[in-house]
Amino acid sequence: MVENETYPWSGVFGELNSDDQLSVARLVDEGGAIEGNMEEIIPRLKRTRKIALLRVKATDRIVGVAALKASNQKYREDKFAAAGVPIAGYETAPELGYVVVAEDMKGRRLSGGLVDAIAKEIREPAFATTDSNTIGNNLQRSGFTRVGQEWQGQKGALSLWTITPR
Secondary structure (H helix, E strand, O other), X not given: OHHHOEEEEEEOHHHOOHHHHHHHHHHHHHOOOOOOOHHHHHHXXXXXXXXXXXXEOOOOOEEEEXXXXXXXXXXXXXXXXXXXXXXXXXXXXXXXXXXXXXXXXXXXXXXXXXXXXXXOOOOOOEEEEEOOHHHHHHHHHOOOEEEEEEEEOOOOEEEEEEEOOO
């Protein structure tokens, strides 16, 4: 449908107006990418290095988001340990995450563009974790490599993916 055609945007979360910031936070919350309330989610989004959005052309509604996050050291160490992979080279790596597509827009192959938009911004070793085959496939298409073993997360079996840009 023409009214559902989307267009991409990428930049820094703080560049968005407050209504758009709230829309992104709600989308991330509804998609289960971050546990917590808006007062907890918005500060975490403000700490991201970069975000990619998809908007519906006809309405400017935000229907997809992905981010390059600055995760903390313990979180990174835990993910690499859970996968049974040495963290060497990824000690300060950012994480591609918070990939969410609005419920009514799922099944339209939108998440791949979001993952790719963030992957193109990566200038240093980075990682991602996922329990989704779709996101895993998107990560692989965007240059990530699956490493280590799966481990049990809150929602399902998680896998670790890394990328080292040239």
